[in-house]
Amino acid sequence: MTEKFIPLTDFRQFASSLAIPDQLQAPDGQLQDTLARPLHDLRISVTDRCNFRCVYCMPKAVFDKDYQYLPHQDLLSFEEIHRLASIFVAHGVNKIRLTGGEPLLRKNIEKLIALLAGLRTPDGKQLDLTLTTNGSLLARKAQSLKDAGLTRVSVSLDALNDNVFRHMNDVDFSVSEVLEGIAVAEKVGLGPVKVNMVVKAGVNDQEIVPMARYFQRNGQILRFIEYMDVGASNGWQMEEVIPSAEIIRRIQAAGMPLTPIEANYKSETAKRWRHTDGGAELGLISSVTQAFCSDCTRARLSTEGKLYTCLFATRGHDLRALLRASDQHSDLAITNVIAGIWRKRDDRYSELRSQQTGADSGTGKETGSTTRKKIEMSYIGG
Numbered sequence: 001m002t003e004k005f006i007p008l009t010d011f012r013q014f015a016s017s018l019a020i021p022d023q024l025q026a027p028d029g030q031l032q033d034t035l036a037r038p039l040h041d042l043r044i045s046v047t048d049r050c051n052f053r054c055v056y057c058m059p060k061a062v063f064d065k066d067y068q069y070l071p072h073q074d075l076l077s078f079e080e081i082h083r084l085a086s087i088f089v090a091h092g093v094n095k096i097r098l099t100g101g102e103p104l105l106r107k108n109i110e111k112l113i114a115l116l117a118g119l120r121t122p123d124g125k126q127l128d129l130t131l132t133t134n135g136s137l138l139a140r141k142a143q144s145l146k147d148a149g150l151t152r153v154s155v156s157l158d159a160l161n162d163n164v165f166r167h168m169n170d171v172d173f174s175v176s177e178v179l180e181g182i183a184v185a186e187k188v189g190l191g192p193v194k195v196n197m198v199v200k201a202g203v204n205d206q207e208i209v210p211m212a213r214y215f216q217r218n219g220q221i222l223r224f225i226e227y228m229d230v231g232a233s234n235g236w237q238m239e240e241v242i243p244s245a246e247i248i249r250r251i252q253a254a255g256m257p258l259t260p261i262e263a264n265y266k267s268e269t270a271k272r273w274r275h276t277d278g279g280a281e282l283g284l285i286s287s288v289t290q291a292f293c294s295d296c297t298r299a300r301l302s303t304e305g306k307l308y309t310c311l312f313a314t315r316g317h318d319l320r321a322l323l324r325a326s327d328q329h330s331d332l333a334i335t336n337v338i339a340g341i342w343r344k345r346d347d348r349y350s351e352l353r354s355q356q357t358g359a360d361s362g363t364g365k366e367t368g369s370t371t372r373k374k375i376e377m378s379y380i381g382g
């Protein structure tokens with residue numbers, strides 16, 4: 001077997017320094033970037049640790065026993081996260097997703113959820129407060145998450161076949177425990193559970209049809225995600241991507257007719273389909289073959305408080321430095337810094353990648369923007 005060279009940069013060192021503007025303005029919830037995209041979603045990574053070693057996210061070759069995780073004092077505290085989240089909500093964020101790493105590994109995560117559940121949008125509405133988990137601790141924690149105020153949960157599951165799943169998580173974790181977590185989450189009211197499957201050609205694409213069949217029967221919303229070139233550690237190649245159109249074709253060819261349905265809202269990442277003869281819903285997240293940057297309303301806050309305006313960003317903005325500055329910046333001052341960052345945002349990485357890999361489709365070559373240094377998904381959250 002040939003050895004694969006995995007380039008790894010310590011992306012955590014890259015951050016721009018931020019200055020407080022002279023003229024401060026109160027937020028009006030109407031922030032827009034250079035492409036007229038509002039700020040509606042905030043994904044907050046609460047830990048850079050995970051108990052799985054999925055090959056596309058935290059491969060063992062990189063995240064081994066010597067890997068240096070962030071020390072605890074570098075992580076944003078729950079109070080700091082709450083303070084920043086309330087500022088983002090004032091700018092128009094109405095949906096917060098907790099990610100990681102594996103967010104359920106963060107000690108007392110329920111306390112953070114309870115703090116965030118108390119936030120209200122400027123017009124007094126509750127937030128859509130969700131969490132993405134690998135499901136390993138879900139059966140144990142679902143009730144306390146619900147009690148703390150979590151609205152919904154998404155579970156990553158890449159295969160139903162136990163051997164394939166154990167191979168993909170690379171820590172020998174069984175499918176049955178994740179399925180139990182999904183069942184408990186539904187039972188305590190964290191549904192409808194969304195199940196996210198990253199499809200990688202030659203690794204788990206044979207699981208597309210069994211997954212579609214199983215979750216049609218069980219009523220959860222299964223979402224297929226095209227394998228993406230996030231970070232620098234997964235050695236992504238275009239030929240490993242199964243396009244969403246092919247996924248739909250395979251499901252229909254297996255005797256499960258599908259009908260496209262309307263998006264719930266404009267910036268929804270998944271294209272929705274429904275089983276024609278069974279009611280259950282499916283989603284396709286086609287970041288590679290049908291980029292959706294033009295509707296991207298998401299900001300990401302890393303575990304140590306850096307703000308990223310794109311999943312494929314190379315540089316973050318160090319909000320923690322503002323929170324911990326000795327001259328005690330006011331919420332209004334930090335509000336204006338965040339507004340300034342969003343107003344300058346012009347990210348559209350996936351659209352640019354589509355233009356390039358479209359030309360090179362099938363060659364597996366990485367060109368131009370796909371070779372620049374990017375942050376790891378385990379650090380920024382997916």
Ligand code: SF4
Binds near residue numbers: 347
């Ligand atoms: S590539 Fe960046 S801008 Fe485009 S959809 Fe993804 S996160 Fe948003």
